[in-house]
Amino acid sequence: MQLELRHLVAVCRIAEAGSLGRAARRLGVSQPSLSAQLRRIERVTGGELFTRSRYGMEPTPLGRLVLATAGRVLSEMDALGTHARAVPAGAPLRLGCILLVLLDTLLERTDLFLPGREVTVDLEHSVTALSRGLGGGRYDAIVYGEVNDHEVPLPDGALARTLIAGEPFAVRLPEDHPLAARDAVDLADLAGESWMTLIEDDDGGPEALVEACARAGFAPALRYRIADRRMSYEMVARGRAVSLSQPGAPAAPGTVVRPLAGSPVTGRIRLAWHRAALPAHEAELLFAAAARAYEATVDNHPFHRAWWDAHPELHPV
Structure with missing residues (x-):
């Protein structure tokens, strides 16, 4: 599997929501489906992206690196979308x-x-x-x-x-x-x-x-x-x-x-x-x-x- 934009979106939503359940609701998917997707993403990135704590899902050092990269990529794609609207x-x-x-x-x-x-x-x-x-x-x-x-x-x-x-x-x-x-x-x-x-x-x-x-x-x-x-x-x-x-x-x-x-x-x-x-x-x-x-x-x-x-x-x- 290769990472796609939707995988980056999923990782960002998990970090924003602080839990798989809330992130799944925001993404419109079931929690088991999002959990399985996260495991596939972690196999590609080479390690755990989140750990569970008393405060919810917290990014690991690898997770923070992936989130920083994901934020830049998604921001650039949004900017590209704005320019793409200006079609002749x-x-x-x-x-x-x-x-x-x-x-x-x-x-x-x-x-x-x-x-x-x-x-x-x-x-x-x-x-x-x-x-x-x-x-x-x-x-x-x-x-x-x-x-x-x-x-x-x-x-x-x-x-x-x-x-x-x-x-x-x-x-x-x-x-x-x-x-x-x-x-x-x-x-x-x-x-x-x-x-x-x-x-x-x-x-x-x-x-x-x-x-x-x-x-x-x-x-x-x-x-x-x-x-x-x-x-x-x-x-x-x-x-x-x-x-x-x-x-x-x-x-x-x-x-x-x-x-x-x-x-x-x-x-x-x-x-x-x-x-x-x-x-x-x-x-x-x-x-x-x-x-x-x-x-x-x-x-x-x-x-x-x-x-x-x-x-x-x-x-x-």
């Missing part, structure tokens, strides 16, 4: 996304709703990196997901709208799986499976899965973290794992997507933009394009269409 008229709209199913059709919709406006799209595997890129001037707007109650902290100057609320997650199974013939799958029946997640799931997904499985009476075996969506489909097809799936995810050879009974895991899809970079009318048009892109996915699976038709109150306005 007619410059491309810079859009950042995570791996959402609507991404496949989003560019077509932006061509319709923003004709003549060049749009560039970068795909990130980390929601934290997207948010940081929005604040630092790399992106004018971002499209991202949040799972269950997880909330992604946004930078100053950012505005956001919820595109889809309460989307029920499904499960992707091998087509010859004993549960593949069911109309819906009980999470408890997946207790013995190996699970796959994306390599950087900081949208609350792994935590939501663990909590849902705990309510179903088991702890999931999170064996694989893979960045490539096509590779993850191939591993499911070979029977190596099962995975959470957006309900509009495309069909893939050798796999099926089935809804989870009772919708134990739900998600939100959101659009955020920096008000200094994107005029309000363009933000409205981008929102409309994203809404149409999502609607294009609802017929990928009959159960998704049924959910969509049954919940008009959740449709984007």
Whole structure:
């Protein structure tokens, strides 16, 4: 693992908050997730960055060195973001996304709703990196997901709208799986499976899965973290794992997507933009394009269409 800006942000928030719990709340992640991230950072830096005392988390000498460097780097990135906002008229709209199913059709919709406006799209595997890129001037707007109650902290100057609320997650199974013939799958029946997640799931997904499985009476075996969506489909097809799936995810050879009974895991899809970079009318048009892109996915699976038709109150306005 290499250190990234989001790792520096995490270290700074721990130092500012004085505890992992308070820092996790400020970052919008769970405390176990932040604790695991800190251990990975410490492996890269070569030693402990904090010690626990009666006053909370205090930086070690190595921690103070890392914090001083992090402060300079983040300050310079913020300054760079300020300069990056001064883009010439007619410059491309810079859009950042995570791996959402609507991404496949989003560019077509932006061509319709923003004709003549060049749009560039970068795909990130980390929601934290997207948010940081929005604040630092790399992106004018971002499209991202949040799972269950997880909330992604946004930078100053950012505005956001919820595109889809309460989307029920499904499960992707091998087509010859004993549960593949069911109309819906009980999470408890997946207790013995190996699970796959994306390599950087900081949208609350792994935590939501663990909590849902705990309510179903088991702890999931999170064996694989893979960045490539096509590779993850191939591993499911070979029977190596099962995975959470957006309900509009495309069909893939050798796999099926089935809804989870009772919708134990739900998600939100959101659009955020920096008000200094994107005029309000363009933000409205981008929102409309994203809404149409999502609607294009609802017929990928009959159960998704049924959910969509049954919940008009959740449709984007």
